[in-house]
Amino acid sequence: MSTHHLARVRHTAPEWLFTIRSLRHSLRDGESLLLAIVLPVMLMLLMTAVFGGALDPTGSYVDFVAPAIILTCAGFGASTTSVYVANDLKSGIVDRFRSMPVRASAVLTGHVLASVLRNLLATSIVLVVAVLVGFRAGGTLLDWLGAAALITGYILAITYLFAAIGLAASSPESANGYGFILLFLPYLSSGFVPLESLVSWLRPLATYQPMTPIIDTIRALMLGGDPGNQWIWAVGWCLAILLFSVILGSWFFRRRTRR
Amino acid sequence: MGWVMEYAIEVRGLRKSFGTQQVLHAVDFHVKPTQIFALLGSNGAGKTTIIKILSTLLAADGGTARVAGAEVGREPERVRRAISLTGQSSAVDEALTGEENLVMFGRLRGLGKLAAQRRAAELLEEFELQDAARKPLRSYSGGMRRRLDLALSLVLRPELLFLDEPTTGLDPHSRRRLWKIIEQLSRDGTTVLLTTQYLDEADHLADHIAVLHEGRIAAHGSAAQLKSALTGQSVQLHDDAGGLRAQHATDGSLRGLRDALDGFLGQGLEGTVALYSPTLDDVYFEITSRSNTVTGQGEQR
Numbered sequence: 298m299s300t301h302h303l304a305r306v307r308h309t310a311p312e313w314l315f316t317i318r319s320l321r322h323s324l325r326d327g328e329s330l331l332l333a334i335v336l337p338v339m340l341m342l343l344m345t346a347v348f349g350g351a352l353d354p355t356g357s358y359v360d361f362v363a364p365a366i367i368l369t370c371a372g373f374g375a376s377t378t379s380v381y382v383a384n385d386l387k388s389g390i391v392d393r394f395r396s397m398p399v400r401a402s403a404v405l406t407g408h409v410l411a412s413v414l415r416n417l418l419a420t421s422i423v424l425v426v427a428v429l430v431g432f433r434a435g436g437t438l439l440d441w442l443g444a445a446a447l448i449t450g451y452i453l454a455i456t457y458l459f460a461a462i463g464l465a466a467s468s469p470e471s472a473n474g475y476g477f478i479l480l481f482l483p484y485l486s487s488g489f490v491p492l493e494s495l496v497s498w499l500r501p502l503a504t505y506q507p508m509t510p511i512i513d514t515i516r517a518l519m520l521g522g523d524p525g526n527q528w529i530w531a532v533g534w535c536l537a538i539l540l541f542s543v544i545l546g547s548w549f550f551r552r553r554t555r556r
Numbered sequence: 557m558g559w560v561m562e563y564a565i566e567v568r569g570l571r572k573s574f575g576t577q578q579v580l581h582a583v584d585f586h587v588k589p590t591q592i593f594a595l596l597g598s599n600g601a602g603k604t605t606i607i608k609i610l611s612t613l614l615a616a617d618g619g620t621a622r623v624a625g626a627e628v629g630r631e632p633e634r635v636r637r638a639i640s641l642t643g644q645s646s647a648v649d650e651a652l653t654g655e656e657n658l659v660m661f662g663r664l665r666g667l668g669k670l671a672a673q674r675r676a677a678e679l680l681e682e683f684e685l686q687d688a689a690r691k692p693l694r695s696y697s698g699g700m701r702r703r704l705d706l707a708l709s710l711v712l713r714p715e716l717l718f719l720d721e722p723t724t725g726l727d728p729h730s731r732r733r734l735w736k737i738i739e740q741l742s743r744d745g746t747t748v749l750l751t752t753q754y755l756d757e758a759d760h761l762a763d764h765i766a767v768l769h770e771g772r773i774a775a776h777g778s779a780a781q782l783k784s785a786l787t788g789q790s791v792q793l794h795d796d797a798g799g800l801r802a803q804h805a806t807d808g809s810l811r812g813l814r815d816a817l818d819g820f821l822g823q824g825l826e827g828t829v830a831l832y833s834p835t836l837d838d839v840y841f842e843i844t845s846r847s848n849t850v851t852g853q854g855e856q857r
């Protein structure tokens with residue numbers, strides 16, 4: 298038995314150690330990883346090849362739909378966060394971290410950061426596939442940086458929301474169920490079809506839900522158009538979702554780890 | 557620290573209820589530094605509850621608990637720096653390999669990357685897990701997982717170690733090996749509080765044993781003290797099938813033995829003679845079968 302003793306200076310932030318841990322989880326979780334890659338490709342091909350012709354015979358439907366597919370896939374990729382978080386609570390490992398001189402909430406930060414990195418990768422894959430099926434980019438470098446920032450912000454916000462759902466859920470299975478509902482939101486927006494083509498009772502919902510300004514802004518930036526003041530709504534929604542999730546998440550985290 | 561603490565753990569009047577169910581009524585005990593202290597008690601007696609309170613995971617409703625000189629409710633960070641906990645159910649990362657788990661815990665404890673890797677290798681060897689070091693924990697057997705769970709608590713030698721049923725699910729070989737490790741830790745200066753359902757384990761390992769019953773410490777002392785508090789030895793007469801035919805209490809002296817034998821012969825009994833000393837099992841059953849109206853038997857207070 299060696300003679301280390303517990304009092305040590307900490308060199309590495311636990312957040313970083315937990316991010317590495319969560320990235321390892323993503324890599325080992327073969328099915329989720331495969332889905333995270335296959336789903337974007339499938340969705341892109343499905344939308345452009347099957348519906349594309351009918352929706353826009355000129356063939357530019359891919360330009361229209363790419364942002365929605367990016368966000369749909371990001372939402373899907375982020376949703377596994379709720380299951381990871383719920384699993385950690387259930388397995389007792391969070392309690393073990395709590396008994397150590399470590400910020401136990403760093404476990405959540407680790408899951409969130411890993412999810413952001415994972416989903417940025419998935420987003421790159423969607424973009425590559427989009428270009429392969431005929432996506433014609435417009436916009437300046439600055440526009441693209443703006444789009445990238447907004448996509449990252451959206452991924453961060455929705456990941457945090459899923460983390461909060463994982464903390465609120467009573468089991469990993471129900472966490473999975475709650476998360477599923479959120480994944481339909483992009484379909485009820487301006488992402489896949491123009492707002493005007495929706496049935497009238499759906500139009501107000503689609504107009505005022507967060508996905509519409511976010512998708513419109515990303516689309517405008519990527520194609521070199523003018524997002525108008527939609528970008529303010531887009532950024533505002535991302536910040537609002539993030540703030541809401543952080544507050545809700547820390548409340549639930551305190552509740553679940555109450556002494 | 558410049559002074560020597562009198563007690564590594566000091567628990568006074570500890571109370572805890574879950575809803576309307578009062579689990580701990582008034583628990584008092586103390587553990588001296590470097591002692592191995594075993595907490596016994598039936599299922600649901602509250603052993604895990606005590607360990608959770610002492611390791612800052614659960615707040616007590618009343619009473620005081622000091623661990624390594626710090627009060628658990630007031631200075632949880634100080635307590636956490638002194639302790640290591642292996643809980644009753646495994647809390648390991650199933651997706652990581654044994655080695656990755658150990659390195660992660662080492663780094664969380666503040667070791668650098670290389671030091672953490674070196675320590676992981678040492679522990680894998682000590683707990684005979686080298687062959688499984690690179691396999692994810694999902695593929696581990698229950699006993700292997702348990703061993704890793706214990707190793708994770710030892711990445712740095714803790715001042716105080718809490719082990720909640722550490723050897724449940726271990727094969728006899730691994731159990732012996734773990735006993736050796738615990739004894740060595742205690743010799744090196746670690747205080748150990750463990751719970752167990754194996755009375756022979758408490759008998760073999762613990763310097764001090766406490767029996768938790770109906771929310772209180774019903775008896776405590778060394779294994780020898782607890783046994784001698786019972787009626788003492790007896791001479792037993794068994795029939796050929798091994799059944800008990802008669803018994804006679806004795807003080808263990810030559811004269812006492814002769815009195816017992818004379819007694820049997822006087823009654824015209826025949827059979828095989830055996831000298832019986834009470835075991836920790838007898839002590840345990842005696843204590844846990846008492847109802848709370850007859851407490852005060854223990855030498856506590």
Ligand SMILES: Nc1ncnc2c1ncn2[C@@H]1O[C@H](COP(=O)(O)OP(=O)(O)OP(=O)(O)O)[C@@H](O)[C@H]1O
Nearest residue numbers: 574575579597598599600601602603604605606644
């Ligand atoms: N979080 C909780 N909520 C409600 N009741 C609880 C909780 N934790 C423990 N209990 C109850 O408190 C009592 C003591 O539980 P505890 O786990 O401390 O027992 P134990 O002595 O460790 O038992 P075992 O030998 O089975 O591990 C039990 O009746 C249990 O049902």
Ligand SMILES: [Mg+2]
Nearest residue numbers: 603604644720
């Ligand atoms: Mg228990």
